[in-house]
Amino acid sequence: MSTLADVALERVDSWTVARVSGELDMTNTSYVRDQLTRSVPGDVDGLVTDLSGTLYLDSAAIELLFEMARRLGRRRQRLRIVMPPESPLGRVLELTDVKAVAPIHPTLAEALASG
Amino acid sequence: MRSPKLWTRGLRHEQDDLRETLARVSESEHRFRELADSAPVFIWTANKDGLIDFINRSWLEFTGREQREELGDSWTVGVHPDDAESVRDSWWKAFRAREPWEREYRLQRHDGSYRWIVDRGRPRLVDGTFAGYVGTATDIHEHKEMEERLELAYRRDHEIAATLQRSLLPERLPAIDGMELEGRYLPATSGAAIGGDWYDAVELDETRVAVVVGDVVGHGLRAATVMGQLRNAFRAYALLGSSPAETFGRLNRLLALDRGDVMATALYALVDRDSGTVEYCSAGHLPAVVVGGGGARFLERGRSVPLGTADHVTYRDAHDRLEHGSTLLLYTDGLVERRDVALDERLVRLGEVASAMEGDLAAMCDAIVEDAVGEGAPDDVALLAVRLSPATEHLSLRLAADPAVLAGVRRRIERLLRAAGASRHEQYELTLAICEAAANAIEHAYGPVDAEFELEVRLSEGQLAATVRDRGSWREPRHETGEGTRGRGLGIIEGLMDDVEVTRSETGTTVRMLRTLTSSGDG
Numbered sequence: 104m105s106t107l108a109d110v111a112l113e114r115v116d117s118w119t120v121a122r123v124s125g126e127l128d129m130t131n132t133s134y135v136r137d138q139l140t141r142s143v144p145g146d147v148d149g150l151v152t153d154l155s156g157t158l159y160l161d162s163a164a165i166e167l168l169f170e171m172a173r174r175l176g177r178r179r180q181r182l183r184i185v186m187p188p189e190s191p192l193g194r195v196l197e198l199t200d201v202k203a204v205a206p207i208h209p210t211l212a213e214a215l216a217s218g
Numbered sequence: 219m220r221s222p223k224l225w226t227r228g229l230r231h232e233q234d235d236l237r238e239t240l241a242r243v244s245e246s247e248h249r250f251r252e253l254a255d256s257a258p259v260f261i262w263t264a265n266k267d268g269l270i271d272f273i274n275r276s277w278l279e280f281t282g283r284e285q286r287e288e289l290g291d292s293w294t295v296g297v298h299p300d301d302a303e304s305v306r307d308s309w310w311k312a313f314r315a316r317e318p319w320e321r322e323y324r325l326q327r328h329d330g331s332y333r334w335i336v337d338r339g340r341p342r343l344v345d346g347t348f349a350g351y352v353g354t355a356t357d358i359h360e361h362k363e364m365e366e367r368l369e370l371a372y373r374r375d376h377e378i379a380a381t382l383q384r385s386l387l388p389e390r391l392p393a394i395d396g397m398e399l400e401g402r403y404l405p406a407t408s409g410a411a412i413g414g415d416w417y418d419a420v421e422l423d424e425t426r427v428a429v430v431v432g433d434v435v436g437h438g439l440r441a442a443t444v445m446g447q448l449r450n451a452f453r454a455y456a457l458l459g460s461s462p463a464e465t466f467g468r469l470n471r472l473l474a475l476d477r478g479d480v481m482a483t484a485l486y487a488l489v490d491r492d493s494g495t496v497e498y499c500s501a502g503h504l505p506a507v508v509v510g511g512g513g514a515r516f517l518e519r520g521r522s523v524p525l526g527t528a529d530h531v532t533y534r535d536a537h538d539r540l541e542h543g544s545t546l547l548l549y550t551d552g553l554v555e556r557r558d559v560a561l562d563e564r565l566v567r568l569g570e571v572a573s574a575m576e577g578d579l580a581a582m583c584d585a586i587v588e589d590a591v592g593e594g595a596p597d598d599v600a601l602l603a604v605r606l607s608p609a610t611e612h613l614s615l616r617l618a619a620d621p622a623v624l625a626g627v628r629r630r631i632e633r634l635l636r637a638a639g640a641s642r643h644e645q646y647e648l649t650l651a652i653c654e655a656a657a658n659a660i661e662h663a664y665g666p667v668d669a670e671f672e673l674e675v676r677l678s679e680g681q682l683a684a685t686v687r688d689r690g691s692w693r694e695p696r697h698e699t700g701e702g703t704r705g706r707g708l709g710i711i712e713g714l715m716d717d718v719e720v721t722r723s724e725t726g727t728t729v730r731m732l733r734t735l736t737s738s739g740d741g
Contacts, residue, residue, distance in 0.1 A: 107625060126628070129657055130621045159628065159646065162654055162707040191646035198713035199706060 107131050108157075110138040115215060117148045118183075124156035127164035136167055140174065149181035151214045152205075160192060165199045172204035181205075183214045260355035262293075264339070266348055268313045277355070282328025298324035298332050309339075316341045316348060322358070334362040378439055380405050394421050395630050396491040399429075400583045402601040404591060406552070414445035414482065415550045415600040420456050424632055425492045428456040429604050431503070431548035432484035435524070444480050448473075448525075452486075462486040462499035463533035466525060470501070470533070473526035481526040485548055487517075487604075489540060492636055494606055496538045496546065501525045504551055507569055509576065510544025514569030545579065546604040547572060552597035553590045564590075579605050610634060611677040619660045619669040619688070624653055631675055638677050640735050648682055648733060651714040654707040655686035655729040662690025662727060681734045689726035 108125035119142050127135060143150050150171065154160070172182040182205040186193060196207060208214035251272060254261040260277040264270050273288045281288065281296050297305050301323035312319035319339040324332040339353030391399040399419050414434025421427050430452055434441045451472055455465045465486060473480055485503040489496050498506065498517055502524030505516040520536030540546055547568075554564040571589045575582040583603050591599055613630055617623045628649050635645045652675065659671035671688040712718050717732040 126625065128621070128624055128653070130624065159650070161650060161657065162710055163657075165706060165710075191643040194643070194647060194714070195650060195710060198710060 108135060110135055112138065112142045114147070115151075117146075118151050118215060119143050119147050119149070120151045120153060120211065120215075122153045122156060124158075126159035127157060127167075128159065128161045129163040132163045132167050135164070136170070139167075139171055143175065143180065145178070147180065149175055149183065151183045151185060151211065153185040153211055153214075154190070154192060155185055155187055155211070157190075157192060160195070162199075165195065165201065168201055169204055176204075183208060183217070185209070185211050185214045260335070260337075262339075262353045262355070263342070264313075264351040264353070266350045268310065268351075271350070280327055280357070281325070296326040298326070300324075305337075312339070313351065319351070319353070322362070325355075333357055333359040335359075375439060391419050392421060394419065394427055394491075395626070396607050396633050397427060397489070398579050398603075398605040398607060400579045400603040402583050402587050402599070404552075404587065404599040406598050414441035414448075415552065415598040416445050416449050417548065417600050417602040418449055418452065419602070419604070420453055422456060422459065422488075424629060425490050425636075427489050427491060427604075428486065429489060429546070429548060429602060430456075430484060430486045431550060431600055431602050432482055433503070433550040433552075433598075433600070435481040435483070444482070448482055448484075452484075456486075461535050462488055462497055463520070463535040466499055466501050466522070466533040467531065470525045470531050471529070474529045481524045483524045483551075487546060487548065489546065489604060489606070491606060491633070494540045494542060496540050497535050498538065499533050499535050501533065502527070504549065504554065504565075507547040507549075507565075507572065508538070508540060508544055509547060509569065509572040509582075510541055512573055512576070514573050516565065516569075540604075540606055542606045542608045544605070545572070545576070545582065547586070548602045548604070550598065550600040552599035553586070553601055555597070579603055611638065613673070613675040615673045616670055617656075617673060619662075619671055621657070621660055624656060624660075627656060627673065628653060634675060634677065635682075638735065644735055647714045648684075651711045651731060651733075652684045652686065654711050655684070655731065658707060658729070659686050659688035659690070659727070662688050677735075681732060684731045685728065687726060687728045 108123060108127050108131050111122040111124070113120045113122070121139055121142060123135065139150065139152070152168070152171070168182070168184065175182050184196070184201065184205050184207045186196065186207050186209070188209050196202070201207065206214075206217070208217060251274070254272070254274040255276075257274060258276055260280065261272075261274040262270055262277065263272040269290045270293050271289060273285060273293070278285060278288065283296070287295075294302050294306055305321050305323045308321055309319055318341070320337070322334060322336045325335050327333050334357075335355045336358050337353060337355040339351040342349045342352045391401050401417055401419075403415065403417070414436065415432070417429075417431045419427060419429045432445070432448060432452075434445045434448065436444075448469060451469055452465065455468045460468070466484065469484070473482070482501070483503040484501045485498065485506055487496050487498040487506060496517070499520045499522070500506075500517075501522055505518045505521075508515050508517065517536070517538055520534055522533045523531055549568075554561060554568055556564060568586065568590065571586055572582055575585045583601055587599065587601060611634065613634060615627070615630075617627065631649045631652055632645050635648060640648070652673070656671065656673055669689070671686065673687075674685045676683045708720075711729070711731065715731040715733045719730045721728045721730075
């Protein structure tokens, strides 16, 4: 259980959407990892991790994004990330080059619509 | 002037009078004793030396002894050994002073059992002259036992209510960064008055703190239980982020739903630690006091009826401002209501006492309670004092090497940055960089139990300088495998800060970081 972050899961079309709200740090990444890995069945295209409601994420959470991309890749599934352009988190995703493993979309609709 | 002859005749007359009187007394005494013997109560008389000279039949039937055994000063023979001495002492004391005497004690019955009786004696005057005592006693055993059972039940009720009350109040007020909190609760000193007073403080988010004081109308167990329900409901509604008025609207509906006959007054103040704004609402509660700058003022707007008075009440919020360093006082009526003093006077007095003690918050609370309550509280007293700490530009912390401390560290750094006018982006980026260094320090701290690390943040002239120091050995980043999260951590620190310096030595690692703030609040 984590009090800092909350993960809301939903199936939208052929994707699993995970809305992560609150704060992600080294104390709750394993909780979030469990939530995410359990939520992606074999018949979906992949996982959209929506960080619109995420207030804080640290290097442990960035590492989790890389790990999820690797896991999904092995199953021929994909990871997409939603992050509004005005989010303070943007620079860190840029610095760590997350887009090399998962495309970053400004809205959930765009993430789902993207080919 | 009288002649001697007349004088002797006068004397003879007086002697005749005395004889007549004695005869009358003797005759009336005879009638008295007859009457006394037929009375269901115990009746006794004592002579002018304090010795028993008559005991009626009811008494003798009770004790199963003969009249002669009870006369003189042997009547205390049947008194319970634990009571005998005090009964004798009190009797002789009253007798010497010619004062009425009353005593409850246990007296042995003919069957050997002891029964509680109440015994009362009054001085007897015959023509204005002290002639001894006449007394009556009654068996009050059942009454006494009932009284003891009631007393026990009552005491138990009081104890349960007091325990419940204590367990429902926050054991310790939470430590809230940027704010000092002091609470005082005094249960009523007289038994039945223990009631449903409560206070609470809840940190809602990075800036806002909910503080509340309430008083459930009524006393005893019921009030204490309702208080518990209200307190929990309050926390839940406050955490939803609703305004004080909305929160009270919900609590009111809850009370109306649950039990139509319960009422409570309450005052809820939502305090913003950064701006000092106070949003508040009073449900029939006494006004909060703001103490600062040598004076006191009352928050008297935002008033409405108590919770539970009507099904639908529209509560209204009022707004005020709390300067850094000034104090907000919330309290229940037990602190200020006294039968003999007008409420206005008491409120003025409260303001004066508080203003005179502005330095230390705990001392202020002690002084207020001491002045208001003194030797004992006729009703429950609850007091909650809130003070905004002055904005800080410096943090110096020694922390346990435990990832659980990180969330608290983030709050403190964010608050410091917000106060300095840093943008949302800067707040996040700087907090992240410092916390990455802190996470490093925590991970280094393998080995010694209870390891610690130090963190210092200083703002000066638009530049932030942060230092994180640990006593562990630095772990080399494991970039090449792509799995070293700490390696990524250092990359993040370097990417977010203008200047980073890592010093590693035998005794530990120090990370120094610098960044100039560019903005003053663009988000």
